[in-house]
Every structure is written in structure tokens, then in C-alpha cells.
Amino acid sequence: MPDDMIELADDTFASGVADGVTVVEFYGAWCPPCRQLEPILEAVAADYRGRAKVARINVDEHASSAIDNLVTDIPTLVFFKDGEEKGRKFGVQSSAALAAELEKLLA
Numbered sequence: 001m002p003d004d005m006i007e008l009a010d011d012t013f014a015s016g017v018a019d020g021v022t023v024v025e026f027y028g029a030w031c032p033p034c035r036q037l038e039p040i041l042e043a044v045a046a047d048y049r050g051r052a053k054v055a056r057i058n059v060d061e062h063a064s065s066a067i068d069n070l071v072t073d074i075p076t077l078v079f080f081k082d083g084e085e086k087g088r089k090f091g092v093q094s095s096a097a098l099a100a101e102l103e104k105l106l107a
Contacts, residue, residue: 004045006055010062017080021052021105023098024078026059026071033092034075044098052102081105 008016008024017024025041027034045054059066059074069078069085079087079101086105089097 004049004054005042006053008055008057008062008065010064013057013062013065013068014083016053016055018083020082021102022080023052023054023102024080025054025056026066026069026074026076026078027056028060028074029058030060031074037075037092040093040095040098044095044102047095047099048102051106079105 041054057065073090077089
């Protein structure tokens with residue numbers, strides 16, 4: 001995984017989204033749309049370095065976080081600001097769509 005992205009786990013989830021703006025992808029390694037979204041997230045992470053965080057969490061390995069966040073489909077992208085959910089998107093998204101959501105939270 002690129003340096004600009006964060007891999008979360010059940011025990012690091014809360015602290016990973018606690019400060020600032022963070023988008024978290026709930027994904028599965030076996031999921032084709034999740035794999036399709038990965039380079040898009042990598043580009044967004046690079047574009048927003050120092051302004052917002054881009055993180056991922058594997059739902060198969062860290063099911064508690066998926067359950068706690070009511071994730072039933074993957075990929076699910078959840079947008080947080082200072083630990084509070086501010087929105088979510090489902091499925092493959094364009095970098096422009098992700099940037100628009102992040103810009104709203106950074107304003």
C-alpha cells in the first residue's frame with residue numbers, strides 16, 4: 001500500500017478517524033470493485049496529502065468495525081470529520097466525486 005494511505009484495524013479504527021477529515025474504504029481483498037477503486041483512492045490520497053486522510057479496512061479481517069459502522073456492502077466509503085460520520089458512498093467512485101466530498105468537509 002502506498003505511503004499516503006492508511007490501513008486500519010479494529011483496534012486502530014477510532015483513533016484513525018478521530019482527528020481531521022478521513023475517508024475510509026471498507027473493502028474485501030477478493031472484491032473486484034474494491035480492486036478497481038484502489039488506484040483511485042491512491043491518487044486521492046496523494047492529492048490530499050496533509051489535508052485529509054485516506055484509509056482502508058478489510059471487512060473480512062476486521063468485521064467488528066464493519067458491523068459498528070453498519071457496512072453491509074463493499075466497497076463502502078465513509079467520510080468522517082473529527083470522528084463523526086458525515087456521509088457515505090457505495091461502489092466505485094470517481095476521483096472527482098471523492099474530491100467533491102472531501103472539499104465539502106475541508107471547507
